[in-house]
Amino acid sequence: MTHTVLVTGVSRHIGARVASVLAADPGISRVIGVDTVPPPSLARDGGMSLGRMEFVRVDLRSPDIAKVIATADIDTVVHMSLVSAPTRGAGRAVMKEHNVIGTMQLLGACQRSETVRRVVVRSTTAVYGSSPRDPAVFTEDLEPHDGPSHGYAKDAAEVEGYVRGFSRRRPDVTVSMLRFANFMGPGVDSPLTRYFSQPLVPTVLGFDPRLQFVHEDDAVEVLCRMALEDHPGTFNVAGAGVLLLSQCVRRAGRIPLPLPSPAFGLLGDAARRMGLVDFSPEQLKLMSHGRVVDTAKLAAELGWRPKFTTAAAFDDFLRCRR
Numbered sequence: 547m548t549h550t551v552l553v554t555g556v557s558r559h560i561g562a563r564v565a566s567v568l569a570a571d572p573g574i575s576r577v578i579g580v581d582t583v584p585p586p587s588l589a590r591d592g593g594m595s596l597g598r599m600e601f602v603r604v605d606l607r608s609p610d611i612a613k614v615i616a617t618a619d620i621d622t623v624v625h626m627s628l629v630s631a632p633t634r635g636a637g638r639a640v641m642k643e644h645n646v647i648g649t650m651q652l653l654g655a656c657q658r659s660e661t662v663r664r665v666v667v668r669s670t671t672a673v674y675g676s677s678p679r680d681p682a683v684f685t686e687d688l689e690p691h692d693g694p695s696h697g698y699a700k701d702a703a704e705v706e707g708y709v710r711g712f713s714r715r716r717p718d719v720t721v722s723m724l725r726f727a728n729f730m731g732p733g734v735d736s737p738l739t740r741y742f743s744q745p746l747v748p749t750v751l752g753f754d755p756r757l758q759f760v761h762e763d764d765a766v767e768v769l770c771r772m773a774l775e776d777h778p779g780t781f782n783v784a785g786a787g788v789l790l791l792s793q794c795v796r797r798a799g800r801i802p803l804p805l806p807s808p809a810f811g812l813l814g815d816a817a818r819r820m821g822l823v824d825f826s827p828e829q830l831k832l833m834s835h836g837r838v839v840d841t842a843k844l845a846a847e848l849g850w851r852p853k854f855t856t857a858a859a860f861d862d863f864l865r866c867r868r
Contacts, residue, residue, distance in 0.1 A: 547689070549561060549574065549575045549576070549826060550574075550575055550576045550577075550578070550618055550619055550620050550621055550622070550661075551568050551574055551576070551577045551578070551620070551622045551623075551691030551773060552578050552579075552580065552614065552618070552620045552622070552623045552624070553565040553568065553577065553578070553579045553580070553599075553624045553626060554579075554580050554581065554623075554624070554625050554626055554627035554652065555581055555625070555626035555627035555628070555668075556579030556580065556584075556585050556599070556601065556607060557581040557582070557583045557585050557586075558581075558626070558629075559733045559734060559735065559762070560626060560668075560729065560734075560762060560765055560766065560769075561579070561581070561627070561767050562579070562585040562586075563733075563766045564624060564626060564766055564769045564770060564773075564848055565577055565579040565599045566597055566599060567766060567770050568624075568770055568773060569578040569597045569598040570597060570598070571610075571774070572800060573771075573774075574596075574774075576600070576618070577598060577599045577600070577665050578599070578600050578602055578614065578618055578620070579599050579600070579601050579628070579863070580602050580603075580604040580606070580611065580614060581601075581604070581761065582603065582604070582605050583603070583662070584601050584603070584705075584762075585601070586745060588632070589607035592770075593697075597847070598634075600636075602614055603650075604654050605822060606627055606644070606647075606648030606649070606651055607643055607644065607647050607648050607651060608651070609651065610629070610719070611651055611652055611655050612651075612654070612655035612658065615655045615656065615659050615662065616655075616658075616659065617805075619661045620659065620662055620664075620749075621661050621662060621663050621701065622660060622662070622663065622664040622666070622773055623652070623656055623662060623664070623665045623666070624666045624668075624769060624772075625649065625652060625665065625666065625667045625668060626668045627644070627645075627648060627649075627652075627707065628649075628668060628669070628698070628701065628702060628739065628771070629641055629644060629698070629706050630670075630698045630736060630737060631698065631736075631737050631826070631845065634820060639659055641701070642699075642701055642831050644706075645698075645701035645704075645705060646701055646705060648734050649705045649708055649709075650708055653665075653708055653709065653711075653712040655703070655840075656712065656716070656719070657715055657716055660670060662719060662721075663718070663719055663720065663723050664719065664720045664769075664773070665709075665712070665719055665720070665722070665775065666721075666722045666723075666724070666726060666762060666769065666772045666773050667705070667706075667709050667721070667722070667723045667724070668724055668726065668769065669702050669705065669706055669723050669724060669725045669726070670683050670698070670699065670702045670726055671684070671726065671727050671758070671784065671836075671837060672694060672698060672699035672723045672828060672832075673690070673693075673694060673699060673702050673703045673706060673725060673784060674688070674690045674837060674839070675690040675691070675692050675693050675694050675699065675828075675831065676755075676828070676832045676835040676836060676837050677690065677691045677692040677694070677831070677835055678835055679691040680835065680837070681769075682838065683838050683839065683840045684782070684837070684838065684839045684840065685770075685782070685839075685840045685842075685843070686725070686779075686780045686782055686792075686840075686843055689798050693718060694828060696826075696827055697826045697827065697828045698826070698828065699828045703833040704781075709721060709723055710854060713778075716855075720776040720777070721722070721777045721778055721851070722772045722778060722779065723779070723780040723781070724768065724769065724772065724776050724780075724781055724783050725780065725781065725782050725783065725839070726762070726765060726783045726784070727758040727759055727760045727782075727783065727784035727785070727837075727839065727856075728757070728758070728761055728862050729759070729760060729761075729762055729767065730760070730761055730857055730859040730862070730863040731761050731763065731767060731859065731862060732762070732862065732863065732866035733762060734762055734863065737826070737829060741829075741864060742794060742795075742798050742800065742863075743867060744800065744864050745800065745801065745802065746800070746801050746802075746803045747795050747798070747800045747802055747803060748803045748804075748805050748810055748813055748814075748828070749791060749792075749795070749802050749803065749804050749805070749810075749833060750804070750805065750806075750807050750834045751804040751805055751806050751807070752804075753833070753834045753835070754790050754791055754792050755790070755791050755832065755833060755835055755836025755837075756787060756788040756789070756836040756837075756838050757789050757791060757794065757832075757836055757837070757856070758784040758785065758787075758788055758789075758838055758839065758856050759784070759785055759787050759789075759835070759856045759859040759860055759863075760783055760784050760852060760856075760859060761785060761852065761853070761854035761858070761859035761862060762856075763854065764783075764785065764852035764853055764854055764859075765783065765852065767850075768783055768844070768848070768850070768852075771848060771850070777847050777848065781841075781843055782839040782841050782843065782846065783841065783844060783846040783852070784839055784841050784852070784856065785852045785854050785855045785856040785857075785858065785859050786841075786851065786855045786856065787855045787856045787857055788838055789838075789856055789857055789860060791833065791836070794860060797860065797861065797864060798864055807830070807834065810830055810833070811827070811830055812831060813849050814826065814827075814829065820854070839860035841867075
């Protein structure tokens with residue numbers, strides 16, 4: 547039985563949507579959303595609640611998160627706080643501290659809690675990396691040939707390691723880890739959606755990678771399901787099917803700009819410095835080799851599949867941008 551839910555990362559779009567949906571569930575007594583800044587709607591209204599959600603300003607890197615969990619008798623934690631790119635004015639070191647140190651503090655608080663019984667963690671398929679030696683399709687038990695060595699993907703891999711350690715130390719807590727493909731949808735603002743929003747879309751000369759997306763509606767639904775039900779384990783989450791990068795560019799009505807790999811990297815550095823698009827080294831690998839995951843485990847566990855295919859999720863993103 548879920549009574550009191552803590553959702554981290556509610557200042558960002560998906561986190562705010564998850565908290566809002568859970569707060570609307572009459573079976574849940576209380577939803578507390580935490581982040582370093584309030585969700586945009588709260589900032590505009592000057593309030594401290596979004597529906598029935600209560601907002602608490604907490605930096606996960608501080609011990610204050612333990613006080614929130616202890617005083618509110620939290621029984622379910624939905625960790626949505628991983629950031630995929632450095633914010634303007636903050637460098638990579640701050641991003642890593644937020645992702646990794648923040649998760650360590652959160653899990654430490656959960657480990658000491660006598661009330662937490664379920665932990666749901668949003669991860670990413672980026673933990674598989676992108677390599678020419680990768681299998682055609684990743685299942686959850688496959689190890690990458692070239693694991694992530696920097697950026698968001700490396701943070702996510704470290705976070706997963708801490709989550710597995712927590713699960714071993716607290717076998718009484720149901721731990722669900724969801725590896726999401728890249729989010730797509732009307733409200734998603736990410737390095738990849740900004741990439742496809744440029745008039746000229748740089749591509750890596752000689753490569754046409756396979757890509758997968760998950761629609762934000764499906765992501766919210768599966769996160770809420772996991773928050774309300776016990777489904778221990780690690781699960782890939784992606785829309786059915788794949789799109790080639792060239793197909794994405796054509797659907798977006800953009801002009802491809804094929805570049806040799808070194809030039810793509812230099813352009814990415816320049817774009818990142820100007821705050822336009824985060825062409826990180828992991829993005830370069832994705833745009834060269836792609837990544838596809840198998841979602842059969844999730845379908846078998848939940849008896850559920852995403853409503854949007856990869857192509858439908860991308861088309862919905864394009865429809866709203868137009």
